[in-house]
Amino acid sequence: MKRRQFLQILGVGSGTLLLGANATGCLGVTPHNIEDIFEQKGIFEPNVFLSIHEDGQIVLAMNKSEMGQGVMMSSVTLAAEELEVSRSQIEAVQVHKSAFGLQMTGGSTSMASIFIPIRKAAATAREMLRMAAAEKWGVPLASCIAKEGAIHHSDGRHPLSYAELSAMAVQQPVPKDPPLKSSKDFRLIGTPGQRVDALDKSTGRAVFGTDVQIDNKVCAYILRSPVMGGQAVNISFEPALKEPGVLDVVSYERGVAILANKFWQAKRAAKLVEVEWGEGQVEGFNTSDLATAARAKTMEKGDFTIKEIGNTEKVLKSDAVTSVELNYAYPYLSHAPMEPQNCTALVDGEYVKIWVPTQSPTVCLGFIENRLGIPPENIEIEMTLLGGGFGRRSCVDFVQDAIQIARKRPGVPIQVQWTREEDMSLGYYRPQGACRMVGGLDDTGKIVSVHSHLVSQLLFPDIGEQFGGLFPKVIPEKMRRKIAYAATGYLSNTSLMGFIEGGDIATCKYSFPNFRYDFSPIHINVPVTAWRSVAHSYSTFIMETFIDHLALEGGQDPLSVRKQLLSEHPRYLSVLDAVVEHSQWGEPIEKGWGRGIAVSEFARSIVAQVVEAGIVDDEIVVRHVTCVVDCGLVINPDVVKAQMEGAIIYGLSMMREKIEFVDGVVQQRNFDSFPALRMHQTPTIDAIILSSENDPTGIGEICLPPVNAAVSNALYASTGIRLTTMPLQDAWVNRPLQSTEEVSL
Numbered sequence: 001m002k003r004r005q006f007l008q009i010l011g012v013g014s015g016t017l018l019l020g021a022n023a024t025g026c027l028g029v030t031p032h033n034i035e036d037i038f039e040q041k042g043i044f045e046p047n048v049f050l051s052i053h054e055d056g057q058i059v060l061a062m063n064k065s066e067m068g069q070g071v072m073m074s075s076v077t078l079a080a081e082e083l084e085v086s087r088s089q090i091e092a093v094q095v096h097k098s099a100f101g102l103q104m105t106g107g108s109t110s111m112a113s114i115f116i117p118i119r120k121a122a123a124t125a126r127e128m129l130r131m132a133a134a135e136k137w138g139v140p141l142a143s144c145i146a147k148e149g150a151i152h153h154s155d156g157r158h159p160l161s162y163a164e165l166s167a168m169a170v171q172q173p174v175p176k177d178p179p180l181k182s183s184k185d186f187r188l189i190g191t192p193g194q195r196v197d198a199l200d201k202s203t204g205r206a207v208f209g210t211d212v213q214i215d216n217k218v219c220a221y222i223l224r225s226p227v228m229g230g231q232a233v234n235i236s237f238e239p240a241l242k243e244p245g246v247l248d249v250v251s252y253e254r255g256v257a258i259l260a261n262k263f264w265q266a267k268r269a270a271k272l273v274e275v276e277w278g279e280g281q282v283e284g285f286n287t288s289d290l291a292t293a294a295r296a297k298t299m300e301k302g303d304f305t306i307k308e309i310g311n312t313e314k315v316l317k318s319d320a321v322t323s324v325e326l327n328y329a330y331p332y333l334s335h336a337p338m339e340p341q342n343c344t345a346l347v348d349g350e351y352v353k354i355w356v357p358t359q360s361p362t363v364c365l366g367f368i369e370n371r372l373g374i375p376p377e378n379i380e381i382e383m384t385l386l387g388g389g390f391g392r393r394s395c396v397d398f399v400q401d402a403i404q405i406a407r408k409r410p411g412v413p414i415q416v417q418w419t420r421e422e423d424m425s426l427g428y429y430r431p432q433g434a435c436r437m438v439g440g441l442d443d444t445g446k447i448v449s450v451h452s453h454l455v456s457q458l459l460f461p462d463i464g465e466q467f468g469g470l471f472p473k474v475i476p477e478k479m480r481r482k483i484a485y486a487a488t489g490y491l492s493n494t495s496l497m498g499f500i501e502g503g504d505i506a507t508c509k510y511s512f513p514n515f516r517y518d519f520s521p522i523h524i525n526v527p528v529t530a531w532r533s534v535a536h537s538y539s540t541f542i543m544e545t546f547i548d549h550l551a552l553e554g555g556q557d558p559l560s561v562r563k564q565l566l567s568e569h570p571r572y573l574s575v576l577d578a579v580v581e582h583s584q585w586g587e588p589i590e591k592g593w594g595r596g597i598a599v600s601e602f603a604r605s606i607v608a609q610v611v612e613a614g615i616v617d618d619e620i621v622v623r624h625v626t627c628v629v630d631c632g633l634v635i636n637p638d639v640v641k642a643q644m645e646g647a648i649i650y651g652l653s654m655m656r657e658k659i660e661f662v663d664g665v666v667q668q669r670n671f672d673s674f675p676a677l678r679m680h681q682t683p684t685i686d687a688i689i690l691s692s693e694n695d696p697t698g699i700g701e702i703c704l705p706p707v708n709a710a711v712s713n714a715l716y717a718s719t720g721i722r723l724t725t726m727p728l729q730d731a732w733v734n735r736p737l738q739s740t741e742e743v744s745l
Contacts (some may be wrong), residue, residue, distance in 0.1 A: 054167075058162070059093060060079050063097070063103050067357075069639075069700045070195060072197050073197065073639055081181060082123040083125060083149075087188065098365070105360070105389070108605070108701045111696040112603070119180050123175075123180055123181075126178070128169040136168060137153060149162055191636070195638075208385045218415070219260055220415065220416045221258045221269075222254070222257050222258075222422070223255055224255040225255070227277070227281075227283050227665055228282060230279060230280035231253060235276075240273045243265065246260045254400065257405045283664045287331065298436035298454075305517070307515065312449045312450070315449040315514045320443060322553075323439070324439045324440075324441060326546055326549060327437075331432050331727065334668070335390040335427070335532070337388025337392055339388060342357065344414065348410055352368055353382065356398075358393050359386070359391070364399050367396045371400070372403065391531050392531075402414055421670060424666070424669055424670060429526065430528065431458070431459060435453065435505075437452050438451045439546065440514070445553075446556075450510075450514070450515050450550075451518075452542070454502060454517070456522060456535075458523075503535030503536040504705065506539075532647070532650060533647075533701040544599070545709050545716075559580065566599075572601075576599055579628040583686075593623075594714040594715060596610070605629060605632070609628075611624070611683075611714045614715070615732070618732070622714075624684045624686075627648060627685065627688065627703055631689070631692075631696065634689055634691075635696060641687040643702075644685075648703050649677050652707055652708075652711070653676045657727055658727050659674070708726065
């Protein structure tokens with residue numbers, strides 16, 4: 001079934017049972033409501049999770065974005081489990097519905113947030129079907145059993161299919177708290193299976209944003225200032241209009257768009273357009289200058305003290321304590337999804353429709369409403385599959401491109417397709433920053449104090465305009481925008497932002513007797529946003545290499561020190577014990593190679609890794625990663641292992657990746673200068689999942705944070721050189737030859 005057919009089901013036809021669910025379960029509706037709407041429109045309400053059609057087809061409306069992480073497969077598994085059908089009997093469709101509330105995918109929270117609601121929606125359908133069968137047969141409800149897409153009677157009479165029962169089911173009372181299956185009775189949850197989206201993706205039938213095809217679609221290629229934020233001052237484009245397929249050249253606040261029948265026609269004609277650009281928002285900016293300034297700031301008093309236990313300052317000044325210091329630095333990073341940003345928009349008077357691969361349809365809706373003054377009921381968002389997200393597609397700058405250009409050609413669908421170069425050099429980034437870590441060791445080598453001062457650009461204050469749509473609509477549009485800016489601006493000057501930016505440093509579980517975390521924000525015009533694992537991508541690197549360094553400086557075993565400091569956290573101890581059991585930690589290793597260990601928590605999941613790494617021809621080589629994760633109850637082990645492996649590979653790519661600004665211009669423009677890990681560089685990965693009876697926690701980002709720390713620790717074990725600057729490959733090549741202790745900025 002195509003998505004459009006599914007939407008038609010929502011609007012017309014009889015013989016369709018539709019059920020909705022909110023964050024805690026099913027909406028409070030009466031049988032009269034369901035039956036009445038069923039007869040009139042075949043629709044229950046927005047906020048729809050599940051529909052059972054008269055021909056027996058079951059459609060699951062997803063409120064999460066599928067971007068390769070497997071949420072479609074997991075959602076289908078949850079629904080199929082409670083409905084007592086096979087996964088293949090359910091079709092999942094991404095749908096934007098205002099009744100879903102804040103609809104956003106990120107933070108590795110999808111499974112935790114839908115584990116109960118989808119099961120309750122499916123269980124409600126199952127119970128209403130059982131009640132319908134009991135009524136039809138005139139038998140007790142307890143004798144009606146849901147199995148294999150039908151209701152069976154305990155005496156063996158001929159079963160009734162869900163399709164046969166749907167018309168009667170809408171007349172049944174809606175259970176307020178339908179019983180959910182016990183974990184001991186699960187058939188599908190916890191078992192592997194072929195992904196429900198695999199075939200369409202393998203055969204090219206899957207529709208991503210770049211695949212959108214609409215009658216009369218016009219393609220836009222955008223010329224942009226080399227310095228982000230620069231606007232066109234003078235344009236000469238007459239020769240371009242004579243090129244085959246070219247329809248128009250339009251200027252708008254974010255660039256100059258060449259419109260043509262085909263994208264390649266627009267791109268070819270763009271060479272004939274001459275543009276004089278005004279000053280950009282980062283004119284003259286150099287990341288090298290920022291690195292120097294951030295490093296200097298770490299030596300000063302922090303702007304905010306986010307966390308303090310004991311008295312680090314007093315302890316570190318004691319003559320009985322040996323002070324150990326390391327300085328860290330990390331660069332801007334591009335998200336670099338395989339599918340560059342894109343959006344197709346149709347603006348026609350008071351109606352707007354967009355086709356978009358987005359992590360945040362709610363933000364898209366609010367942004368369009370704010371910018372165009374269009375009421376939400378006149379805005380339609382068609383969600384496509386996402387060719388990767390990693391946080392980048394929670395932003396709406398590419399939507400802004402499409403709607404601004406589409407406004408200039410009312411009634412014409414405009415497809416904006418960014419190039420790889422634009423995606424990498426003019427997008428949002430992971431922040432750049434620096435950190436100073438100072439630890440204290442007593443005369444036995446025990447860690448008695450840790451002081452951290454993190455200096456980083458803030459994630460969210462730069463995108464206030466995008467979040468204006470999240471404020472109540474009774475507030476005038478201009479005021480909403482001002483409030484959004486004011487709110488994010490306020491957060492940038494509070495300790496709350498320091499907590500968010502601190503990652504593992506802010507949420508540190510190590511039981512240091514004295515611990516202090518200071519934070520100082522960087523205010524600069526480079527746009528930044530959440531990147532895979534957010535602040536943990538650098539904070540875990542900082543904390544886990546520093547713990548290792550302190551342990552070794554004190555003559556202690558890094559594993560033993562971690563276990564001692566985490567003795568009150570059994571989940572941490574379990575993953576550490578498991579990673580040691582499944583790796584060769586502690587065993588001899590040949591010269592030139594070392595093993596490093598690291599542990600981390602993100603999205604309420606715990607992960608530990610042991611890495612084997614060494615230097616070959618002056619290149620860092622990682623040959624083996626053992627990874628153990630506790631992510632609660634596993635919906636599909638194949639999906640979990642794929643996410644574990646993918647996050648490790650994404651993290652290891654950081655060893656060579658960076659975004660640099662020189663005079664305001666980004667230097668990295670494609671994968672030749674921003675190199676993702678290649679197949680021949682990928683290590684052997686052992687992904688081990690610990691069994692758990694807890695509800696599902698996160699997995700999509702969990703295994704990224706520890707891997708660079710474990711690599712750095714392994715290299716220290718093999719070379720005696722401590723790398724504290726990312727990317728690690730640059731740190732190795734540029735290491736001070738006289739140093740055997742630290743490589744710093």
